[in-house]
Amino acid sequence: GNSVTQMEGPVTLSEEAFLTINCTYTATGYPSLFWYVQYPGEGLQLLLKATKADDKGSNKGFEATYRKETTSFHLEKGSVQVSDSAVYFCALVKAAGNKLTFGGGTRVLVKP
Amino acid sequence: DADVTQTPRNRITKTGKRIMLECSQTKGHDRMYWYRQDPGLGLRLIYYSFDVKDINKGEISDGYSVSRQAQAKFSLSLESAIPNQTALYFCATSGAGTGGYEQYFGPGTRLTVT
Numbered sequence: 442g443n444s445v446t447q448m449e450g451p452v453t454l455s456e457e458a459f460l461t462i463n464c465t466y467t468a469t470g471y472p473s474l475f476w477y478v479q480y481p482g483e484g485l486q487l488l489l490k491a492t493k494a495d496d497k498g499s500n501k502g503f504e505a506t507y508r509k510e511t512t513s514f515h516l517e518k519g520s521v522q523v524s525d526s527a528v529y530f531c532a533l534v535k536a537a538g539n540k541l542t543f544g545g546g547t548r549v550l551v552k553p
Numbered sequence: 554d555a556d557v558t559q560t561p562r563n564r565i566t567k568t569g570k571r572i573m574l575e576c577s578q579t580k581g582h583d584r585m586y587w588y589r590q591d592p593g594l595g596l597r598l599i600y601y602s603f604d605v606k607d608i609n610k611g612e613i614s615d616g617y618s619v620s621r622q623a624q625a626k627f628s629l630s631l632e633s634a635i636p637n638q639t640a641l642y643f644c645a646t647s648g649a650g651t652g653g654y655e656q657y658f659g660p661g662t663r664l665t666v667t
Contacts, residue, residue, distance in 0.1 A: 530596070
């Protein structure tokens, strides 16, 4: 079956630091890949997506590149802010069925 | 106003009680989902519905049932709540357009079963 593995948190870093959250997946075929973000007390919001190999998704200074050869979709941001403190989920969906498979989530805490 | 709303936002109930969680959406989407979130496990799919007459079990449907009353409403029921159903529950929607891959989540319902 499909699965998503992402690094466990919490990840604690200072403002303006570089953030990387690793995500790898197992799936047959060519899934679409997503990063969702959950701010405290809120539901999940789509942060970015990539639908085919070598696509780069980007939003709010975050980027992730769909790497078919390494089955990875690592999330990066060059300079984090306190407002980026949240839980980040990597997820995939296959072309048929439209059911998301989520990783376990990574909590990120950015300190001033 | 929020596009996907859930009621109640918080609920404490006792073992054996029946409880219903409700979800409404104004996005006009045909597809709706119920997930539960547990620490370290991400979100797991309970049930999903691709239209009013189509209901499907997800990976953890045991102990739950759903009702799609209309395109905009999808309810989740726990017929006889048990403590290990204590979790954060999310409703989500998606549409057939834009590839149908993006899902839009409600704010969640925190359920505690004592």
